Amino acid sequence: MMFESHSVEDTKLIARNFAKNLRAGDVVGLSGDLGAGKTQFVSGFCEAFDLQKGYHVSSPTYMYRHTYQGRLQIEHLDLYRIPSQEVLENLALDECFSHTSIVLVEWYQKFPSWISKNAFTVAISALGEGRRQIDIGPEQLLRDRTSTSTA
Numbered sequence: 001m002m003f004e005s006h007s008v009e010d011t012k013l014i015a016r017n018f019a020k021n022l023r024a025g026d027v028v029g030l031s032g033d034l035g036a037g038k039t040q041f042v043s044g045f046c047e048a049f050d051l052q053k054g055y056h057v058s059s060p061t062y063m064y065r066h067t068y069q070g071r072l073q074i075e076h077l078d079l080y081r082i083p084s085q086e087v088l089e090n091l092a093l094d095e096c097f098s099h100t101s102i103v104l105v106e107w108y109q110k111f112p113s114w115i116s117k118n119a120f121t122v123a124i125s126a127l128g129e130g131r132r133q134i135d136i137g138p139e140q141l142l143r144d145r146t147s148t149s150t151a
């Protein structure tokens with residue numbers, strides 16, 4: 001599903017609406033250039049789960065992982081600075097994947113085999129003048145979830 005955002009608030013709204021279709025155990029891979037809006041998308045996504053007071057969503061670029069608690073636990077990972085599969089494995093970030101949380105992985109495309117083939121993907125592209133194109137897939141899985149939740 002393709003969306004166009006004209007502001008940070010648009011990006012967060014798109015993310016909140018997308019988040020409504022997800023549940024514990026789901027994984028979302030986020031891609032886009034530096035500054036494309038991946039962390040803003042995660043911020044809007046987390047808003048849908050009513051984060052506990054005091055949590056601030058920020059990029060885990062140097063920490064590799066942030067955990068947010070709301071109605072559901074959200075694991076926010078960033079693979080940008082991880083140089084190799086060996087380093088990734090040594091960081092033991094795979095312990096984040098559980099049936100009790102949703103995992104959001106920025107820069108997942110560096111290690112595409114690391115996340116499930118059933119993961120959702122979000123590709124964010126800057127279009128200029130504050131506009132972003134946000135492509136969320138796989139569309140079939142989203143359609144299946146939407147038709148099930150509205151039935």
